[in-house]
Amino acid sequence: MSSSASEKTSPASARSFERYVPVDHTRVAFDGGFWKSWQETVRDVTIPTQHKRLEEEGFLEVLDFDNPPGPLARPIQPSGLSMQHFFDSDFGKWIEAASYTLKNHPNPDIEAKIDAIVEKLEHGQMQDGYLNSWFIRREPEKRWTNLRDLHEMYSMGHLLEGAVAYFEATGKRRFLDVMIRAVDHIIDTFGPEPGKLRGYDAHEEIELALVKLYRVTGDPRHLKLATWLVDERGQMPSYFDDEARRRGEDPADYVFETYAYSQAHKPVREQTEVVGHAVRAMYLLSAMTDLAFENDDPTLKDAADRLFADLTGRQLYVTGGLGPSGANEGFTRAFDLPNETAYAETCAAVALGFWCSRMAEIDLDGKYTDQLETVLFNGALSGIARDGEHYFYENVLESHGQNRRWKWHYCPCCPTNIARFITSLGKYFYTTKGNEIAVHLYGANVAELDLDGTFVRLRQDTAYPWDGDIRIALGLFEPTDLTLKLRIPGWCGGGARATLNGRDIPLAPVKGYAEVSGTFKDGDELRLHFDMPVERLYAHPAVGEDAGRVALRRGPVVYCVEEADIGTEPQRLRLAPDARLEPRYDADLLGGAVVLEGEGYEAAADGFDGGLYRTAPPALKPKPFRAIPYHLWANREAGAMQVWLAER
Ligand SMILES: [Zn+2]
Numbered sequence: 001m002s003s004s005a006s007e008k009t010s011p012a013s014a015r016s017f018e019r020y021v022p023v024d025h026t027r028v029a030f031d032g033g034f035w036k037s038w039q040e041t042v043r044d045v046t047i048p049t050q051h052k053r054l055e056e057e058g059f060l061e062v063l064d065f066d067n068p069p070g071p072l073a074r075p076i077q078p079s080g081l082s083m084q085h086f087f088d089s090d091f092g093k094w095i096e097a098a099s100y101t102l103k104n105h106p107n108p109d110i111e112a113k114i115d116a117i118v119e120k121l122e123h124g125q126m127q128d129g130y131l132n133s134w135f136i137r138r139e140p141e142k143r144w145t146n147l148r149d150l151h152e153m154y155s156m157g158h159l160l161e162g163a164v165a166y167f168e169a170t171g172k173r174r175f176l177d178v179m180i181r182a183v184d185h186i187i188d189t190f191g192p193e194p195g196k197l198r199g200y201d202a203h204e205e206i207e208l209a210l211v212k213l214y215r216v217t218g219d220p221r222h223l224k225l226a227t228w229l230v231d232e233r234g235q236m237p238s239y240f241d242d243e244a245r246r247r248g249e250d251p252a253d254y255v256f257e258t259y260a261y262s263q264a265h266k267p268v269r270e271q272t273e274v275v276g277h278a279v280r281a282m283y284l285l286s287a288m289t290d291l292a293f294e295n296d297d298p299t300l301k302d303a304a305d306r307l308f309a310d311l312t313g314r315q316l317y318v319t320g321g322l323g324p325s326g327a328n329e330g331f332t333r334a335f336d337l338p339n340e341t342a343y344a345e346t347c348a349a350v351a352l353g354f355w356c357s358r359m360a361e362i363d364l365d366g367k368y369t370d371q372l373e374t375v376l377f378n379g380a381l382s383g384i385a386r387d388g389e390h391y392f393y394e395n396v397l398e399s400h401g402q403n404r405r406w407k408w409h410y411c412p413c414c415p416t417n418i419a420r421f422i423t424s425l426g427k428y429f430y431t432t433k434g435n436e437i438a439v440h441l442y443g444a445n446v447a448e449l450d451l452d453g454t455f456v457r458l459r460q461d462t463a464y465p466w467d468g469d470i471r472i473a474l475g476l477f478e479p480t481d482l483t484l485k486l487r488i489p490g491w492c493g494g495g496a497r498a499t500l501n502g503r504d505i506p507l508a509p510v511k512g513y514a515e516v517s518g519t520f521k522d523g524d525e526l527r528l529h530f531d532m533p534v535e536r537l538y539a540h541p542a543v544g545e546d547a548g549r550v551a552l553r554r555g556p557v558v559y560c561v562e563e564a565d566i567g568t569e570p571q572r573l574r575l576a577p578d579a580r581l582e583p584r585y586d587a588d589l590l591g592g593a594v595v596l597e598g599e600g601y602e603a604a605a606d607g608f609d610g611g612l613y614r615t616a617p618p619a620l621k622p623k624p625f626r627a628i629p630y631h632l633w634a635n636r637e638a639g640a641m642q643v644w645l646a647e648r
Helices: 005-007 034-056 083-102 106-125 133-137 152-170 175-188 208-215 219-232 238-247 279-295 298-314 346-362 366-379 414-425
Strands: 430-433 436-439 447-452 454-462 468-476 482-487 496-500 504-507 513-520 525-530 533-535 549-554 555-561 573-575 582-584 591-603 618-630 645-647
Touching: 005 346, 034 083, 034 106, 034 414, 083 106, 083 133, 083 152, 083 414, 106 133, 106 152, 106 175, 152 175, 152 208, 175 219, 208 219, 208 279, 219 279, 279 298, 279 346, 298 346, 346 366, 346 414, 366 555, 430 447, 436 447, 436 454, 454 482, 468 482, 482 525, 496 513, 525 618, 533 582, 549 591, 573 618
Parallel strands: 436 482, 573 645
Antiparallel strands: 430 436, 447 454, 454 468, 468 525, 482 513, 496 504, 496 525, 533 549, 549 555, 549 645, 555 618, 573 591, 582 591, 591 618
């Protein structure tokens, strides 16, 4: 990632924030361990099959600009939106996910498929730069008339992210130039200047994409547009009201009733609770965090921190899933965390990871990276099957077997989102600032880092997350002064130890990061040990759904019990508070995983005599059970699953 223009022009001392810059994902190779097989699966299976689905399902047909549009692949909903309005976003996100693989694993076939899409986009782009396949082909006169419902900037934002990723992977400018023209068109159309529309898209996305563009182009207009879109959001009177009246509609007829759905009910700096559509909220917060740095604006970071505290203190599933309700694909009220009806969209968990990593760039605090790790191993990874070609949109925490992974979705936003998260995973592991290396995540990999001209090779050998022992070996051309900031995971409590070249060194973490400084030489070896006991987690008593229940976690991995392992619905299972729980590595389970084995009880139906109720509680029979990592559920035969287990 290139450094930003503002970094070059402002003295560091005058700024509120200094940024730890992510290491480019192409410099981090997962050559073994947990993520190797996931990255290979996504690269070799997910990326090609997703393109196949995009073709089969008519997503790429929308680019056939020389012919009249065919019948709708997705009907119009009561809001006036068809999923087809934002098909561009789906192939935009696919291009982004695929691009992240191309530098280290060139694939002429995938590259040709991307080039074919880019050629059509360029061909279809209007003279003035406007680019959206729906409006160009179907309703050109209606473009920019409904930012509240129809996702035009959202779709362009995903194309823009795809263009930046493809440019960085291949050096080819064509797609990037198409999208810069599209951004120029938005700048010509929207803004505070007289004669321009004061509108912003109800579905955030383009804001963070514009910051990515700015970091490539250095063009201050790109940053200015992102800033204005965020600042304008939620200003009253609402642009969405004015726009509805211009369409001859009554703003009161808005199908989602409140602009909180789009985090546009009040200016972003005045918001104190995460509300509305969860993916939108996370994309907005990602952009706010980027802009806090780029504009050196602590007011945006303060607002983001208030919302982070609300989210993590009142509205987040133990898996890192978020947004419990399908009705608004988002938040409802504090402590409303139903398990079986959890919406907890994969995209929202992925986007929470995007946001948390950005927060940690400008404020190195383990509270952010702990959440990044939680979604990574749980609520996001659960969105993709072990085979790499089946998915979850909703990530429930309890099922009676009705939830099965699907091959493609009616609204396939999630598959490409989890794909881009995994293909770019390296950039979430390390950030650097000066001669400092912040190590956020653990997992076997080898990273090549450039610190102010000094080359550092950093290798992690570990079976993490199955094991809490990590060996970090440094490769250096000459003795070098370095500072390592090592994340001490919040879950490990006081159980962290370290040695440097075999000698114990003290760990005194500040905000979740322990500093190890000194003159390092080639071959220096740091060993970390994190205690990884099986933990029993209890929910805040206001979460009525989880009363009398316990969730199991070991390290960063949250567990569930699946019917496939115990032969009965886990809803019948009861755990004694002191039940023995033993971790064991099972090499045969879906590529290998640590499972938890324990002794519980099964509530027996004996004595109910066909009735539904009786005055005595059910008899309890001893029942051995095993729990598997939540992210691996629904990869075997259909059956019930539960994360929050009843205690007896
Ligand atoms: Zn989604």
